[in-house]
Amino acid sequence: MTDWEPVIGLEVHVQLATATKAFSPSGTAFGATPNSLTDPTVLGLPGALPVFNRRALQYAIALGLATGCTIRERSRFARKQYFYPDLPKGYQISQYEEPLCEGGAVEFLFGGQVRRVRLTRIHMEEDAGKSIHHSNVASWVDLNRAGVPLCEVVSEPDIRSAEEAAEYMRALRQLVRYLGVSGGDMEKGQLRCDANVSIRPRGQAELGTRAELKNINSFRFVQNAIEHEIARQIRILGSGGTIVQETRLWDSDAGTSRSMRTKEEAEDYRYFPDPDLPVVKVESATLEAIKADLPELPMAKCRRYLDDYGLSEDDARTLTAERSLAEFFDSAVEAHGSSGKGAKAIANWVQSELLRELNRDGKDVGECPIKAPHLAELVSLIEKGTISGKIAKDVFAKMYQTGDPPGIVVEREGLQQISDESAIEEIARKILSENPKQVASYQAGKQNLLGFFVGQVMKATRGKANPKLVNQLLRRLLDE
Amino acid sequence: MAVSETDLIYLSAAEQARRVRAGEVSSRQLTEAYLARIADMDGEIGAYVTIEGDRALARADHIDAALAGANGHPDQLGPLAGVPIALKDILVTEGIKTTAASAILADWIPPYDGTVVSRLSRAGAVLLGKLNLDEFAMGSSTENSAIKTCRNPWDRSRVPGGSSGGSAAAVVSFQCAASLGTDTGGSIRQPSAFCGIVGLKPTYGLVSRYGVIAFASSLDQVGPMARTVEDVALLLEVIAGFDPHDSTSIDRPVPRYRDALGRGVSGLTIGLPDEYFAGGVDAEVARAVEAAIATYQTLGAKTVPVSLPHTKYALPTYYLVAPAEASSNLARFDGVRYGLRRSETDDSQKVGLFDMYCKTRGAGFGPEVKRRIMLGTFALRSGYYDAYYLKAQQVRTLIRRDFERAFETVDLLLAPTTPTPAFAVGEKMANPLDMYLADIFTLSCNLAGLPGMNVPCGFTESGLPIGMQLLGKPLGEETMLAAAAAFEREIGAIGAGGVPTRRPPEVSS
Structure with a gap:
C-alpha cells in the first residue's frame, strides 16, 4: 500500500481590528443591525469613492514585520471583479501583482520542535458582505461586513498534516492577538481559512493535484x-482514480465537502x-516606527x-498563549528581581492558582486583582521562610479577594x-507528653506516626510553624 | 443700466452675482427668468432631463433672505450667491434624480451630494436642474441619451456634441447662467466647441470626483462650462481643491483664477502641434484656428511648431483604457441595490440571479454602453491584459512624455478642438468609429492628465461655432485662462454685462 504524504497550504483571512472600514468611515462592530454600518462607498453607490484607512495599513505592516516579510515600498490595490449580490461594486478591492508583504514565515512549536511555515505573501483587501439564503423564498444581503479591512495571509505548501494546519492557525491567531491587529476570533469570522490540499506518495518531489477547501470557520473544522x-x-x-483540480465547499454540519467549481469553470x-x-x-x-512598537512575539517569549x-514546553506554551498573561508573568519575574531564578515558582503559581481563580x-x-509584583513578593516570602x-x-x-500585597x-x-x-x-514537647501511647508506638518502630505528631504541632500553631523545623525537632525529640 | 427681465438671462454668471450682491436684482428674479426661458426654449433643445423649479425658487428665496440679513456683508454668501446654474446629470445630487441619461438609473434619487455639488451650494448657487448627456458620458453627440435627444441651439438639425451636450446647449441658449460638465476624452471641450462656449477640463486631480458617476476613473474630470472666460475661472475657483473623499485629488491651495485673466499673452510661447494640423481638419475650422494664431501673435505671443509624435496612438489607447475602467465601474449596476431591476420573464415568472443580472443589464444599458463594457471586459481578460490594457498604459506614458517634452519649450499648446463643426443628428450613429474620431484632438489631454479648454474662435459661413483648444501644463490653468481671456477680449466676443455679442437663434415660431 502506498504511503501518502499530504501537502497543505493555507490562505487565511485576518480581519483587521480597525474602528472604521478599509475605504470609508462606517464602523465595524460585530453583531450590529443588518445594513446599519453602511455609507455611499460601502453600498457601492454611483459616484462614491474609496479612501484607504491608514490604520489598516499600519496593522498590515505590523503583521508583515512580525512574520519577517519584505514590505514593499510601493504596493498597489487592484480590482478583483465578479458579480455577486453581497459584492456591492461588482469588484473587490484587493492586491494582486504588487502585494504589501512577501516572503516571511509563521513559526510555532509542534511535536517538540519549532516548525516554520513559509509565507508566499500577505496582501490587503476588503471583505464582501454576507448573503443569507432563506430556502427558495428569498435571499438577503447584509453589507455590515462589506468593506471591512482584511489581510490575506498565503502560506507556501509547507504543512504536512491536518493537526499541523490547526496548529499553524492557532499560532497565527496568537500572533495577531499579540500584535493587537485582530481579535482573531474565528466564531466572529475574524479569522477564516481556505486550505489547498493535495497528496503524493511519500518521497515524491512533484506535487499532486490540489483541491481548494473553502468556508472553514473554526479551529476544529480546520482539522x-x-x-x-x-x-x-x-x-x-x-482506487486508481484521479483528483480533479477544483474548489470544494466544507459543510461543517454534514462533516463533508462538495464541489463548487472545477478549474475549467474558474472565474476570470x-x-x-x-x-x-x-x-x-x-x-x-513609518516602517521603523512600527517595528519599534512591535511587542516581544510569542515564539521569542x-x-x-x-x-x-x-x-517545560507545556509551561511555556500556556504562559505565552495570550500576550496579557505572558506580560503578567514577565513583570512578576522582573519584580522578583533574581534574574529569572523565581521564574519556575512564579510560573507554577500563575498556572495553578492564578489561572484557576x-x-x-x-x-x-x-x-486580575493580584498585581504581578505582589505575586513575586509572595514567592519571595516563601523563599525567605516568612x-x-x-x-x-x-x-x-x-x-485575590482584597488586592492587598502579601506582606x-x-x-x-x-x-x-x-x-x-x-x-x-x-x-x-507538650504534644509528645499529651500523647504517650503514640510516642511508645513510634519508638516501638511505627515510624510513620511522625506525620501524626507533625499534624498536631501544625494544628496547635494554626499551620504557622515552619514544617521543616517541626520535622527536624520531632525526630530529634522522639529519638532522644 | 436698466434691464428688462428677459435680458437678465444673457448676463454672465459673474455679472449676475455682482448684481445680486449689489441688490440690483434678486435671485428670485433671475431664477424665474431662467425657468421661463427653459419653459419657452427647452422643448426645442432638449438640454434638461430634470427641471427643479420649485426647489430652485425656494433656494433663491433663501439666498435673497440671507442677503437681506447680511447687512452690507454680502460677500459672506459666497461668490455665486443667487446665480442659477445647472449640472450635467452625472453629478450626484441629494434628493434630486440622477440618471446618467441611462434607463438603468432612470429613477435613482441619491442620498448624498457630490463634492462639487456641495461646493457650488456653499458658494450660493441656485440649482435649476440636471442636464442631458450621452448615457454614462459615453458618446460625442448626446444622441446616446436614453432620455431624450438634445439639439444644437445654432442649428437644431445638428448635435450639440457630447457627452456634456446638454450642458453646452443649455449655456449657449441662455437656459442657465453656467453649468458643469465632465470630460473623459473631450466631453467638455468638444460640445463647447460645437455650441460656441468656453469649457475647461482641469488638470486630473484638481477637482474632486467624489459624487461623479464614474466612467473612466483615471481620465474623468469635472469642469466649468460657461459663456465667458471669467465665468469659467469663477466656477473653477469654487469647485477646485483638495477633497479628502477623493484619493486622487491634489492637495494644493487653489489660486484665484480670476486674478490671472488680465495677464495677457505677451512673452508666452504657444506651441502648435504638427499632428493636430496635418490634414483631416475641415477647411473652415482650419482657417478660424489659423486666424486665432495670428491674433495671438498680434497680442505678443510667440508661436512655434512642436511635435507630439505619439498622437496617432491616442485613439486606440483611449479605447482600451477608458472601456476597461468603464467595464469595471459599471459592474455595480446589477439590479440588486438601486436602479432598474428585471427579475421576471415576460409571462411574470421569477428568474434566478444570473438571469436577473442579464435581463437588468440587457434592458438597462444602451448599445454604446454595452459596446464599451464588452471592449473593456475583453481588454482585461486574463491572458489578454498584457497585450491590451498594460500595453495601452505603456503607450499612455509615451503620450504623456510627448507633452512633457513639448512643455519644456512652450507655455501652452494650441490646436483645433474638433476636426469639424457640429455634425447632423444621426450622421455618425451608424458607425461608432466615425463618432470616436470626433474626439481625436481631445483624447490625448485626458490620457496625459493635462488641463485643456475650448475657446470659441469663430463661425462657419453657415453660422456654426468653431472652437480652438488650449492645452496647458499640469496645474497650468492660470496661463490657459489668461490666454483665453486675452483672445476673448481681442475679438470682442463678449459685450457689456458679459453678454455674448453673437447668439443662437431664438425659439422658432
Whole structure:
C-alpha cells in the first residue's frame, strides 16, 4: 500500500481590528443591525469613492514585520471583479501583482520542535458582505461586513498534516492577538481559512493535484475538513482514480465537502490596478516606527522561557498563549528581581492558582486583582521562610479577594511562619507528653506516626510553624 | 443700466452675482427668468432631463433672505450667491434624480451630494436642474441619451456634441447662467466647441470626483462650462481643491483664477502641434484656428511648431483604457441595490440571479454602453491584459512624455478642438468609429492628465461655432485662462454685462 504524504497550504483571512472600514468611515462592530454600518462607498453607490484607512495599513505592516516579510515600498490595490449580490461594486478591492508583504514565515512549536511555515505573501483587501439564503423564498444581503479591512495571509505548501494546519492557525491567531491587529476570533469570522490540499506518495518531489477547501470557520473544522479531504483523496487515488483540480465547499454540519467549481469553470477576475486609489507608499520612517512598537512575539517569549528559565514546553506554551498573561508573568519575574531564578515558582503559581481563580470568575488577566509584583513578593516570602507554602495558599486567596500585597495580608492575619526553634520545641514537647501511647508506638518502630505528631504541632500553631523545623525537632525529640 | 427681465438671462454668471450682491436684482428674479426661458426654449433643445423649479425658487428665496440679513456683508454668501446654474446629470445630487441619461438609473434619487455639488451650494448657487448627456458620458453627440435627444441651439438639425451636450446647449441658449460638465476624452471641450462656449477640463486631480458617476476613473474630470472666460475661472475657483473623499485629488491651495485673466499673452510661447494640423481638419475650422494664431501673435505671443509624435496612438489607447475602467465601474449596476431591476420573464415568472443580472443589464444599458463594457471586459481578460490594457498604459506614458517634452519649450499648446463643426443628428450613429474620431484632438489631454479648454474662435459661413483648444501644463490653468481671456477680449466676443455679442437663434415660431 502506498504511503501518502499530504501537502497543505493555507490562505487565511485576518480581519483587521480597525474602528472604521478599509475605504470609508462606517464602523465595524460585530453583531450590529443588518445594513446599519453602511455609507455611499460601502453600498457601492454611483459616484462614491474609496479612501484607504491608514490604520489598516499600519496593522498590515505590523503583521508583515512580525512574520519577517519584505514590505514593499510601493504596493498597489487592484480590482478583483465578479458579480455577486453581497459584492456591492461588482469588484473587490484587493492586491494582486504588487502585494504589501512577501516572503516571511509563521513559526510555532509542534511535536517538540519549532516548525516554520513559509509565507508566499500577505496582501490587503476588503471583505464582501454576507448573503443569507432563506430556502427558495428569498435571499438577503447584509453589507455590515462589506468593506471591512482584511489581510490575506498565503502560506507556501509547507504543512504536512491536518493537526499541523490547526496548529499553524492557532499560532497565527496568537500572533495577531499579540500584535493587537485582530481579535482573531474565528466564531466572529475574524479569522477564516481556505486550505489547498493535495497528496503524493511519500518521497515524491512533484506535487499532486490540489483541491481548494473553502468556508472553514473554526479551529476544529480546520482539522476535520483537512483530514476529511486527505482521506477523500487517498480513497480516490488508492482506487486508481484521479483528483480533479477544483474548489470544494466544507459543510461543517454534514462533516463533508462538495464541489463548487472545477478549474475549467474558474472565474476570470479581470484584475487591474484600481484607478481610484494611488500607489500605497511605505516610507522607511513609518516602517521603523512600527517595528519599534512591535511587542516581544510569542515564539521569542517561548524560547526565552525554555532557554533562560528552564520551563517545560507545556509551561511555556500556556504562559505565552495570550500576550496579557505572558506580560503578567514577565513583570512578576522582573519584580522578583533574581534574574529569572523565581521564574519556575512564579510560573507554577500563575498556572495553578492564578489561572484557576481567573477561569472560575471568567476574568481576563487584565482584570486580575493580584498585581504581578505582589505575586513575586509572595514567592519571595516563601523563599525567605516568612510563610510556608501551605500558608501561602491562604495568603494568595486573601490577596485575590482584597488586592492587598502579601506582606500586609501576612501581617494583618498574623500568618508569619514560626521559625523560632525554642518556641516550636516547647509546643512539640507538650504534644509528645499529651500523647504517650503514640510516642511508645513510634519508638516501638511505627515510624510513620511522625506525620501524626507533625499534624498536631501544625494544628496547635494554626499551620504557622515552619514544617521543616517541626520535622527536624520531632525526630530529634522522639529519638532522644 | 436698466434691464428688462428677459435680458437678465444673457448676463454672465459673474455679472449676475455682482448684481445680486449689489441688490440690483434678486435671485428670485433671475431664477424665474431662467425657468421661463427653459419653459419657452427647452422643448426645442432638449438640454434638461430634470427641471427643479420649485426647489430652485425656494433656494433663491433663501439666498435673497440671507442677503437681506447680511447687512452690507454680502460677500459672506459666497461668490455665486443667487446665480442659477445647472449640472450635467452625472453629478450626484441629494434628493434630486440622477440618471446618467441611462434607463438603468432612470429613477435613482441619491442620498448624498457630490463634492462639487456641495461646493457650488456653499458658494450660493441656485440649482435649476440636471442636464442631458450621452448615457454614462459615453458618446460625442448626446444622441446616446436614453432620455431624450438634445439639439444644437445654432442649428437644431445638428448635435450639440457630447457627452456634456446638454450642458453646452443649455449655456449657449441662455437656459442657465453656467453649468458643469465632465470630460473623459473631450466631453467638455468638444460640445463647447460645437455650441460656441468656453469649457475647461482641469488638470486630473484638481477637482474632486467624489459624487461623479464614474466612467473612466483615471481620465474623468469635472469642469466649468460657461459663456465667458471669467465665468469659467469663477466656477473653477469654487469647485477646485483638495477633497479628502477623493484619493486622487491634489492637495494644493487653489489660486484665484480670476486674478490671472488680465495677464495677457505677451512673452508666452504657444506651441502648435504638427499632428493636430496635418490634414483631416475641415477647411473652415482650419482657417478660424489659423486666424486665432495670428491674433495671438498680434497680442505678443510667440508661436512655434512642436511635435507630439505619439498622437496617432491616442485613439486606440483611449479605447482600451477608458472601456476597461468603464467595464469595471459599471459592474455595480446589477439590479440588486438601486436602479432598474428585471427579475421576471415576460409571462411574470421569477428568474434566478444570473438571469436577473442579464435581463437588468440587457434592458438597462444602451448599445454604446454595452459596446464599451464588452471592449473593456475583453481588454482585461486574463491572458489578454498584457497585450491590451498594460500595453495601452505603456503607450499612455509615451503620450504623456510627448507633452512633457513639448512643455519644456512652450507655455501652452494650441490646436483645433474638433476636426469639424457640429455634425447632423444621426450622421455618425451608424458607425461608432466615425463618432470616436470626433474626439481625436481631445483624447490625448485626458490620457496625459493635462488641463485643456475650448475657446470659441469663430463661425462657419453657415453660422456654426468653431472652437480652438488650449492645452496647458499640469496645474497650468492660470496661463490657459489668461490666454483665453486675452483672445476673448481681442475679438470682442463678449459685450457689456458679459453678454455674448453673437447668439443662437431664438425659439422658432
